[in-house]
Amino acid sequence: MVSKFSHLYSRNAREMKASEIRELLKLTENHEIISFAGGLPDPQAFPVDKVKEIVNRLLDEKNGQILQYGTTEGVTELRKAIAERMNKRGMNITHKNVLITAGSQQALDLISKTFLDPGDMVIVGAPTYLGGTNAFKSYNAVMEGVPLDEDGMDPDLLAAKLHLLQMHGNHPEILYLIPNFQNPAGVTITEERRREILEIAREYDMIVIEDSPYSDLRYSGEQVPSMKSMDTDGRVIYLGTFSKILAPGFRVAWCIAEKDLLNKLTIVKQAADLCTNTFGQYIASEYVTRGYLDEHVEVIKTLYMNKRDLMLAAMEKHFPAEAKWTKPDGGMFIWVTLPDYIDTKEMFPRAIENNVAYVNGAAFFADHSGKNTMRLNFTFATPEQIDEGIQRLAETIKQEIIDFKDEKPSKKFMPDEEGLVLGV
Numbered sequence: 001m002v003s004k005f006s007h008l009y010s011r012n013a014r015e016m017k018a019s020e021i022r023e024l025l026k027l028t029e030n031h032e033i034i035s036f037a038g039g040l041p042d043p044q045a046f047p048v049d050k051v052k053e054i055v056n057r058l059l060d061e062k063n064g065q066i067l068q069y070g071t072t073e074g075v076t077e078l079r080k081a082i083a084e085r086m087n088k089r090g091m092n093i094t095h096k097n098v099l100i101t102a103g104s105q106q107a108l109d110l111i112s113k114t115f116l117d118p119g120d121m122v123i124v125g126a127p128t129y130l131g132g133t134n135a136f137k138s139y140n141a142v143m144e145g146v147p148l149d150e151d152g153m154d155p156d157l158l159a160a161k162l163h164l165l166q167m168h169g170n171h172p173e174i175l176y177l178i179p180n181f182q183n184p185a186g187v188t189i190t191e192e193r194r195r196e197i198l199e200i201a202r203e204y205d206m207i208v209i210e211d212s213p214y215s216d217l218r219y220s221g222e223q224v225p226s227m228k229s230m231d232t233d234g235r236v237i238y239l240g241t242f243s244k245i246l247a248p249g250f251r252v253a254w255c256i257a258e259k260d261l262l263n264k265l266t267i268v269k270q271a272a273d274l275c276t277n278t279f280g281q282y283i284a285s286e287y288v289t290r291g292y293l294d295e296h297v298e299v300i301k302t303l304y305m306n307k308r309d310l311m312l313a314a315m316e317k318h319f320p321a322e323a324k325w326t327k328p329d330g331g332m333f334i335w336v337t338l339p340d341y342i343d344t345k346e347m348f349p350r351a352i353e354n355n356v357a358y359v360n361g362a363a364f365f366a367d368h369s370g371k372n373t374m375r376l377n378f379t380f381a382t383p384e385q386i387d388e389g390i391q392r393l394a395e396t397i398k399q400e401i402i403d404f405k406d407e408k409p410s411k412k413f414m415p416d417e418e419g420l421v422l423g424v
Contacts, residue, residue, distance in 0.1 A: 011140075012138060012139070012140065015137070015138075015140065030355075032355050033352065033355045033356065033357055034355060034356050034357070034381055034385045034388060034389035034392065035356075035357040035377075035380065035381065035389075036356070036357060036358050036376040036377050036378070036380075036381060036389060036393070037357040037358055037359050037375075037377065038377060038380060039183060039332055039333070039377055039379075040248075040377065040379065040380040041243075041244055041247075041248065041300070041332075041379055041380070042300070042303060042304070042307075042379055042380060045296075045299065045300045045303055046247050047246070047247075047287075047292065047296055050287065050292050050296075051247075051283060051287075054283050054286045054287060054290075055283060057286070058282055058283065058286065062282070065282075066278060066279055066282040067278070067279060068278060069274065069275055069278065070275040070276070070278040070281065071275060072099075072266050072269050072270050072274060072275055073098075073099055073100065073266055074098065074099060074100025074254075074275075074276055074281060075100065075278065075281040075282060075285055076095060077282075077285045077289070078100060078252075078281045078282070078284055078285035078288070079095035079096075079098040079100065079254075080095040081285055081288040081289050082095070082098050082240070082254050082256075082288070083095045083097065083098055085288065086228075086238075086240075086256060089225075089226060089229060090225050090226065090229030091226070091228055091229050091238075091256070093256060096259055096262070097256050097257060097258070097259060097262060098254050098255070098256055098262075099254065099255045099256075099257070099262050099265055099266055099269070100252065100253070100254055100255075100276045100281060101253050101254065101255055101269070101276060102251045102252075102253070102273060102276050102277065103241060103243060103248075103251045103252075103253050104131075104211060104213060104239045104240070104241045104243070104253045104255075105131050105135065106253070106269075106272070106273075106276075107237075107239050107253060107255040107265075108131065108132055108135035108136075108209070108211070108239070109135050109138070109272075110255070110265050110268050110269055110272070111135075111174070111207075111209060111237060111255075111265065112135045112136055112138065112139045112141065113139060113268050114264055114265055114268050115173050115174060115207060116136065116139040116140075116141045116173060116174070117139075118139070118140035118141075119140065119141075119142060120139075120141050120142070120172075120173045120174075121141065121142045121143070121144060121165065121170055121171070121172040121173060122136045122141050122142070122143050122144070122172060122173065122174045122175075122176055123143075123144055123145075123146060123158070123161065123162070123172045123174070123175045123176065123206070124136075124143050124144070124145055124146070124176045124366055125145065125146060125147075125148050125152075125153055125176075125177065125178070125182065125185070126145030126146060126147045126148065126365055126366065126367075126369070126370070127145075127148070127184050127185055127335075127361060127364030127365050127370055127373070128145070128176065128178070128182075128183075128184075128364055128365075128366070129178055129182075129183045129184070129211065129364070130363055130364055132176050132178075132209075132211065133366060136174075136176070141173075141174075143366035144161060144165065144172065144366065145365060145366040145367060146158050146161050148182070148185055148187055149187070150187055150326070151187065151188070151189065151190045151193060152177075152179065152182065152187050152188060152189030152190065152193060153177065153189060153193065153197065154193070155193055155196035155197050155200060158175075158197060158200055159200050162200065162204050166204070171204070171205075172204070172206055173206065173207065174206060174207050174208075174209060175197070175201055175206045175207070175208045175209070176209045176211065177189065177197070177208065177209065177210055177211065177227070178211045178212070178213075178214075179194060179210060179212065179224070179226070179227060180212055180214050180215045180218075180224070180330065180331065181214040181217065181218075181328050181329065181330040181331025181332070181333070182331070183213075183214070183331070183332070183333055183375075184333050184335055184359070184361070184364045184375035185326060185333070185335040186326045186327075186328030186331055186333045186334055186335050187326060187328070187335075188221075188224060188328075188329060188330075189224070190224065191224050191225060194224070194225070194227050194230060195230060197227070198227060198230055198231065198235075198236070201235060202233060202235065206235070207235055207237060208227060208231075208235055208236045208237070209236075209237050209239065210226060210227045210228055210236050210237065210238045210239065211239045212226065212238060212239060212240055213239070213240070213241045213243065213244050214244060214330060214331040214332065215240070216244075216245050216297050216301075217244060217245070217297075217300070217301060217304060217330045217331055217332070218301070218329060218330035219301060219304065219305035219308060219329060219330050220305070220329045220330070221329035221330075226238065228256060234257075234258035234261070236257075237255060237256070237257045237261065238255070238256040238257070239253065239254070239255055239256075240253060240254050240256070241253035241254070242284050244332070245293065245296070245297055245300065246284060246287060246293065246296070250277065250280035250283065250284060251276070251277055251280065252276060252277060252280045252281055252284045304332070304378070304379050306383070307378045307379060307381075307383065307386060308328065308334075308378050310378075310383055310386050310387065311334060311376065311378040311386050311390060312325075312327060312334070314386060314387050314390035314391070315334070315336075315390055315394075318390055318391050318394035319390075319393075319394050319397065320394065320397060320398050320401060322338065322339050322397075322401060323336060323337070323338055323397060324336070324337045325337070332377055332378065332379045333375050333376065333377055333378070334375075334376045334378060335361075335373065335374075335375060335376075336358075336361075336373060336374045336375075336376060337361075337372060337373050338372045338373070338374070338397060338400075339372060339401065339404075340372050341372075341404050342372050342397070342400050342401070342404065343360075343371045343372065344358070344360040344361055344362075344371065344372060344373060344374045345360040345362060345371065347360075347396065347397075347400050348360060350396050350399065350400065351392075351393060351396045354392045354393075354395060354396050355392060356389045356392040356393045356396065358374045358375060358376055358393065359374060359375040360373075360374055361373025361374050361375060376393075
C-alpha cells in the first residue's frame with residue numbers, strides 16, 4: 001500500500017527497504033515452527049538473578065543517578081571497564097577511546113553518516129551481515145563484495161578487487177569485516193590474513209570496521225588477535241556488544257577508535273539520541289566489574305558449543321550428500337550451500353509448511369547472488385528442537401532435489417562464474 005504522504009518522503013526514505021530477516025522473523029512467531037532464522041541468544045541463559053541483584057543494589061546506592069540522562073560518550077565507569085577488558089586482549093587504549101552506542105547497529109549507522117557520501121563505495125564480504133549493508137545503503141553507498149573461503153576474506157582477492165576498482169576511478173572509503181565467526185558464514189579470518197588485509201587497507205587508505213560481536217564465543221581452536229590490536233595507524237574502528245554475552249534487550253554496545261575519529265562519531269551521535277540507555281549501562285558496568293561477565297561467558301560457551309555440536313551431528317546424519325556446510329569454531333551460525341539449481345528463497349514456503357525456518361543466503365550478498373545458500377542459527381532453539389528441526393529441513397531439501405530431478409532432468413548447472421560460493 002502506497003502512503004498518501006509518500007511524495008513527501010526524502011530520497012533516502014524512498015530508497016529504504018524493510019530488513020529481509022526482520023520481515024521473515026514475523027513468519028516464525030507461530031510456536032509450531034522451529035526457527036533457525038534469527039541470530040538470537042538462548043533466553044534461558046539470560047542472568048536474571050544477577051541482574052535483579054545488581055538493579056536492587058544500584059537503586060539503593062545511586063538512587064536517581066542511574067535513571068538520569070548521561071553523557072553522549074557513555075557512563076565513565078563502563079567505558080573504563082571496557083578499556084581494561086580490551087587491553088587484556090592486546091589493545092592499548094583508555095576509556096577516552098570508547099564510545100557507548102545503542103547496539104552495534106547504531107555504531108554502523110554513525111560510521112556511515114560520518115564517512116559516506118552518496119555514491120561512495122564500501123567493500124564487504126560475500127556474504128556479509130545484512131545489518132551492515134542496510135546501514136551503508138541508507139546513505140546511498142555502493143557495495144562491492146569480496147568472496148570468502150574457510151579462512152575468511154582472501155587478501156589476494158581483496159587486492160585484485162581494489163586494483164580493478166582503482167583502474168576505473170573508484171576509491172572505496174570503508175572495508176567492513178566480521179573477522180571472528182562471521183555472520184552469516186561462521187568463518188574466521190586467520191592472523192596472517194588479518195595482517196595482510198591491514199596492509200592492503202593502508203595502501204588504499206581505507207577505514208576498517210572490525211565488527212566483533214562474537215569474539216567471546218569461541219568453542220574450539222586458538223584465539224586470534226583482533227585487528228585493532230594490530231592497528232598501527234588508527235584506521236581500525238572496533239565494534240563490540242553485550243547483546244550476545246549478556247542480554248540484547250539492554251541495547252548497550254561499544255565502539256573503539258582513535259580519539260579524533262571518536263570525537264567526530266560522538267558529535268554525530270548527539271544528533272541521534274544524546275545518550276545511550278543510562279540504566280542499561282550502569283547494569284552492564286556492574287556486571288563486568290564484579291566479575292560476573294567472565295563467569296557467564298564460560299556458561300554460555302558450554303551451552304552453545306553443545307548446541308553447535310548437536311546441529312552439526314544432526315546435519316551429518318540427515319542432510320543429503322549434495323549439501324555442504326561450514327563447521328564454525330564459535331559464534332552462532334552455520335552456513336549451508338546447496339546445489340546451484342536450488343533457490344532457498346523459493347524453497348522457503350515449503351520449509352514453513354514443514355514448520356522449520358532459516359534465512360535464505362541471497363539476503364547476505366551485495367549483488368543478491370548465493371541463491372543456493374542459507375544461514376542456520378544454533379543458539380536459540382532447544383536441543384530437542386535442533387534435532388527435530390534439522391530433520392524437517394533435511395526433508396525439505398531432499399524433496400526440492402527430487403522435484404528438480406523429476407521436472408528438469410536435462411538441465412545443466414555450472415559453478416558460479418566468480419567461483420566462490422562458500423562450501424562449493
